[in-house]
Amino acid sequence: MEGGHPSESRRVGVGGMTKIRFHAFSCKAGEFLEMSAQECIKCAAGTYSLGSGLRFDEWEKIPLGFSSLATSPNDSPNRQHASTCKSAKWVAQGSYLESNRDECTVSLIYTVHLKKPGSVSFDYQYVDNSIIFEFFIQNDQCQEMDVDSNKKWIKLTTHGEWGTHSVNLNSGTNILYWRTTGVTLGSKAVKPILLKNIQIEGVAYTSECFPCKPGTFSRTPGSSSCAPCPRDTYSGRGASSCTPCNTKTHYALEGSAMCKSKPPCSKKDYIQTYSTCDKDGKTRVVYKWLEPRICLEAAAGAVKLPPSGQLKPCPPCNPGFYNNHTATCSPCPPGTYSDGVKACQSCPAGTEPVLGFEYKWWNVLPANMKSSCFNVANNNCDGLNGWEVAGDHLQSGSGRSDNDYLILTLRVPGFKLPMSVQGTSGSE
Numbered sequence: 001m002e003g004g005h006p007s008e009s010r011r012v013g014v015g016g017m018t019k020i021r022f023h024a025f026s027c028k029a030g031e032f033l034e035m036s037a038q039e040c041i042k043c044a045a046g047t048y049s050l051g052s053g054l055r056f057d058e059w060e061k062i063p064l065g066f067s068s069l070a071t072s073p074n075d076s077p078n079r080q081h082a083s084t085c086k087s088a089k090w091v092a093q094g095s096y097l098e099s100n101r102d103e104c105t106v107s108l109i110y111t112v113h114l115k116k117p118g119s120v121s122f123d124y125q126y127v128d129n130s131i132i133f134e135f136f137i138q139n140d141q142c143q144e145m146d147v148d149s150n151k152k153w154i155k156l157t158t159h160g161e162w163g164t165h166s167v168n169l170n171s172g173t174n175i176l177y178w179r180t181t182g183v184t185l186g187s188k189a190v191k192p193i194l195l196k197n198i199q200i201e202g203v204a205y206t207s208e209c210f211p212c213k214p215g216t217f218s219r220t221p222g223s224s225s226c227a228p229c230p231r232d233t234y235s236g237r238g239a240s241s242c243t244p245c246n247t248k249t250h251y252a253l254e255g256s257a258m259c260k261s262k263p264p265c266s267k268k269d270y271i272q273t274y275s276t277c278d279k280d281g282k283t284r285v286v287y288k289w290l291e292p293r294i295c296l297e298a299a300a301g302a303v304k305l306p307p308s309g310q311l312k313p314c315p316p317c318n319p320g321f322y323n324n325h326t327a328t329c330s331p332c333p334p335g336t337y338s339d340g341v342k343a344c345q346s347c348p349a350g351t352e353p354v355l356g357f358e359y360k361w362w363n364v365l366p367a368n369m370k371s372s373c374f375n376v377a378n379n380n381c382d383g384l385n386g387w388e389v390a391g392d393h394l395q396s397g398s399g400r401s402d403n404d405y406l407i408l409t410l411r412v413p414g415f416k417l418p419m420s421v422q423g424t425s426g427s428e
Contacts, residue, residue, distance in 0.1 A: 026205060027051045029224035033205040042222035043209035045240035050224060052205060054112070056198040058213045059092040069107045096196035099131065103182035110176045114169055118202015120176060121166040127159045128191040132181045135165060140173035160374050160405035169202055211238035214257030228255035231292060251294040264302035265295035273388045274363050277314040283363055285309030315361035315391065316341045357412065362389040368412070374405045
């Protein structure tokens with residue numbers, strides 16, 4: 001493509017006849033094909049394009065072009081099953097799609113025609129093997145294309161985290177199927193499969209740019225994506241900038257489409273933790289507001305932040321550690337052991353220390369532990385308080401929505417994968 005033209009024609013003479021061959025249109029990401037001028041034009045601020053791709057990232061409703069097909073288990077003629085499965089379907093939940101939870105087989109179907117070989121990718125959350133989840137492709141003759149088992153059968157994800165699945169597509173017609181089948185009986189509560197951010201590459205061109213969805217913006221022309229609005233700002237559809245909230249009375253989390261009123265502060269808005277041991281080996285109870293702070297302390301009926309407690313001796317070190325006359329505990333040297341109260345001692349002749357971790361006291365988070373936050377709807381929650389030390393135990397903080405997962409990770413040397421404990425602020 002030269003001079004901004006997305007295609008070129010070439011006259012070829014064959015036996016006295018003239019044929020005109022047109023090459024496939026192709027525009028860069030951030031551009032669209034202006035049909036009358038037959039030129040690639042940059043998208044305006046507040047919009048975006050993938051050039052030769054499609055993206056589905058809004059799920060207030062099922063987008064045009066998607067369809068759903070439900071069948072009863074094993075095509076059972078049982079009228080009760082047939083009646084139940086008639087209404088089974090994927091459900092739009094704003095920022096993602098949610099699968100059915102019953103024993104019906106439901107296929108989400110989308111057909112796309114590609115001018116060149118391309119690909120499809122999507123993000124998913126699949127945590128419950130009570131549902132079988134498969135993705136496959138057919139051509140326009142309903143013949144299933146060659147997809148190996150690693151691509152067809154979707155792998156389970158860790159609870160609260162999203163996986164990404166990608167498959168190459170052939171040029172021509174591709175019929176995409178996301179199919180779920182429930183395999184459990186009884187009253188077990190099944191966790192549905194979640195699906196979002198479907199992206200298809202390989203279409204000929206896009207003849208228009210897509211507006212940024214509410215809560216996002218693109219500041220400059222020629223954007224290939226939209227960025228989420230920063231915290232305490234918001235935007236509507238097709239925004240080129242974000243509008244600040246009145247932070248005295250309102251707040252907004254990252255990627256918000258509106259500002260919300262700050263409620264009066266309550267006991268749910270602060271947590272209790274402990275200060276780090278000082279040089280004299282003293283600590284105290286400390287209360288602090290959850291971050292980001294979204295409540296009003298001066299509002300009628302609001303609670304006040306309790307004062308910090310009195311200084312008191314720090315708890316002993318955990319077994320296998322000793323106090324080296326500083327504010328921290330250090331691991332015992334090789335060949336020695338300790339109960340955490342006494343100094344490290346050498347093992348008797350003919351014995352060796354039993355290596356491992358035992359945590360009984362929680363004044364500080366151990367160096368091999370990490371607290372983090374994950375949001376199902378893809379909003380940023382890194383600023384939230386996760387798991388907090390509380391003397392003789394750990395306690396989870398509090399998320400700002402049902403989509404926040406507070407994750408505690410313990411890394412153990414010698415193991416390939418971390419072990420983790422997870423909590424959610426939701427009501428699942």
